[in-house]
Amino acid sequence: MSGTGFWTPVFDIEKRGDGSILMRQNDPLTDHRPTLADALDHWAETAPDRPFLARRAPGGGDWRRISYGAARAAARAMGASLLTLGLGPDRPLLILSENSLEHALLGLACTCVGIPFAPVSPAYSLVSKDHRKLREIARTLRPGAVNADDPEAFAPALAALAARGRHVISNEDGPGRIGLETLRGGDPAGAEEARAGVGPETIVKYLFTSGSTGAPKAVINTHSMICANQAMVRDCYRFVAERPPVVLDWAPWNHTAGGNKVFYLVMTNGGTFYIDDGRPVSGRFDETLRNLREIACTWYFNVPLGYDLLVEALEGEPALAEMFFRDLGMMFYAGAGMSQITWDRLRAVARRTAGREVLLATGLGATETAPFALACTEVQERAGNVGVPARGLTLKLVPQGGKLEARLKGPTITPGYKGDPAKTAEAFDEEGFYKLGDALRPADPEDFTKGFFFDGRMAENFKLTSGTWVPVGAVRAALVDAMGGLVRDAVIVGENAPELGALLILSEAGAAMAPEAREAALAERLAAAARAATGSASRVRRALVLTEPPSFERGEVTEKGSLNQRQMRGNNAEAIMTLYDGGPGVLTF
Incomplete structure (x- = not known):
């Protein structure tokens, strides 16, 4: 390829x-360089004034930028302070906060002095009511300190994690907590000995799997793992090494895509990372579009839902499309399957605007x-x-x-x-x-x-009563494509049943339709999809629209918006029973 x-x-x-x-x-x-600390040192010495990190000021103001030289200086001072607090290889830093300049600097500080850190989903603190997963994580890690940028918003989570000897770090000093400016006052010389001990097998961070069927697992990430991974990235996307990448990204750093691939793609190649406070959801995507009108990316990542929203804007705003494709080397998506409709529209607007094929992959x-x-x-x-x-x-x-x-x-x-x-x-x-x-x-x-x-x-697939295996991922992708934009996602069901069914999650367009018109449109598209299917393992014969959205708290959906099919089937047993019993709202073909 x-x-x-x-x-x-x-x-x-x-x-x-x-x-x-x-x-x-x-x-x-x-x-490749043996550690991430070596990469930061390299760019701090060869391009100290180049912007490394940027985020808009609170309230949506101008961009606040941190250069490579300033990032390394802050990381050294903060790392020294963390060491004096007693953090180290066996006492990591637990980060509850979302993506921010402060979050980035704390992670770099740990990276430079050999303190593992663990960014976890803010939803574990701000959405969860019982904080069960957060407490499981703390039991696994035994952190020496916890970072919460807003101690009021995170107060219930901090209370759930209360333990003797565990420091609380926030953006500002306050009762029972240490502010980042205080950490910046550390003596960088105190970090030098620890920095010398950082090697390829030193642990950088722990990233937690979703743990939808049990306690989250702490995946060990070492310097050698991540540095080798970035060497693979540079080999594949060779243009990122030829010109420092410019990236605008929202993907959460508690997830490997945002926190490892995208963040370190920028850092190890001396690029600039713009933190996007927008999100691929209605009401927050306008911030992403505002940022894209100003920032010409060379490499762009989003989830399929984000591209669904983006392509609408690109088609309707030629000036935005000109800026978006001006320097773009490629578009990358992950987290779920992209609909063929969105795929075709993105390629068409790219060719029309840039006069060339822009890789979408x-x-x-x-x-x-x-x-x-x-x-x-x-x-x-x-x-x-x-x-x-x-x-x-x-x-x-x-x-x-x-x-x-x-x-x-x-x-x-x-x-x-x-x-x-x-x-x-x-x-x-x-x-x-x-x-x-x-x-x-x-x-x-x-x-x-x-x-x-x-x-x-492998764990999501199941058999029909005929003994035929159902390839859930492929069936789901084909069904969503066939719905012509009326459906955002689908849960494929039918384990130990004679035929396949689907629980449908409507898109905004589908939800906005009048019920009668929507039912007729869905029935028409579902019937066409059933006729086009090649066998019982791919032919959906009945469907029901879910009235409740998937829940992060119940482990049904990830932060990226992808569904846990098995969890959704388990949590919607009553709806599945209705689907096969032929209750109200069931469409059959």
């Missing part, structure tokens, strides 16, 4: 007698893979190709239940989960390959170098 500014990989593919397949690039991973990875693992850089006519394995990784495809289960081995794979040797052992196979839990389908069964399509989570 190749294109201007991208890789041209050559592969070795081994087919084993047991049906498994190994795929790796022939060329070894390129040399996705990939595949996990928190345990740091996360970059598979990537697609060849222009595609249809959405969904997750690409091929990065340099330095070996992809193992194992036949399981009629599918190919994906497993990975290489320098970017986590050594395991903190405090959970049993889960760590379960995550790897007998050859040391990490089990992604995802199934892949080759774009061309005769040529794996053409990439792969996501073929569902």
